[in-house]
Amino acid sequence: MKYCLECGTELIMKECEGEGQIPFCESCGMFRFPIFSTAMSTAVLNRDKDKILLIQQYNRQDYILLAGYVNKGENAEATLIREVKEEVGLNVIAYEYMRSLYFEASNTLMLNFISVVDSEDLSQVSAEVDHATWFTFAEAAEAIKKNSLAETFLLAIIEKLTAGSAEIKV
Structure with a gap:
């Protein structure tokens, strides 16, 4: 961050007690700590916890996890x-x-969840999603966008589920 979000003045680096060098606005007299977006992603499981829902969006062929930005005043669970x-x-x-x-690409902190849904019915998929499909764990690991955060999250979730260490209860 180079400029103050309140007044637009160029920020300088200044020692902030206990925090080190932090951007500071001399006009406002305020430290300006880093600001980033917050979003959640989730591996959506069916009720039997043996299938994972992956989606395609924005005319891309890659399968990803369902995700969305946290709105002002909303917690991550409500966003999920x-x-x-x-x-x-x-x-x-x-x-x-x-x-x-x-x-880093979108300056976003991604909070990842495993979730279980009440049905496998995909008849209400919104226009936001190009395609949604249920996969077995092995199929999902193969289909997910390679070298992505979604893949990192998915593989960790599959490992946890197959090890029986997920505590998700329905």
């Missing part, structure tokens, strides 16, 4: 429930937080 309902028309009945990773 809202995004699954909005994008594929399914109701989340259980979820478990997995981990987070920073995605």
Whole structure:
């Protein structure tokens, strides 16, 4: 961040007690800590927890996990429930937080979940999603976009599920 988000003044680096060198706005007299977007992604499982839903979006052929940005005033869990309902028309009945990773390309902190939905019915998929398909774990690992955060999250989730260490309860 080079300029103050409030007044547009160029920021200088200044020592902030206990924090080190932090961008500072001399006009506002305020430190300006880093700002980034927050989003969640989820491996959506069927009720039997033996299939994973992957989607395609934006006219791309790659399969990815369902994801969405956290709105102002919303927590990650509410975002998870809202995004699954909005994008594929399914109701989340259980979820478990997995981990987070920073995605530099969009300056976004991604919060990853495993979720379980009430149905495998994909008749209510929104126009936001080009295609949604249920995969076995092995098929999903093969189909997911390679070298992506989605792949990193998915492979960790599959490992946890196959090891029986996921605590997600329906």
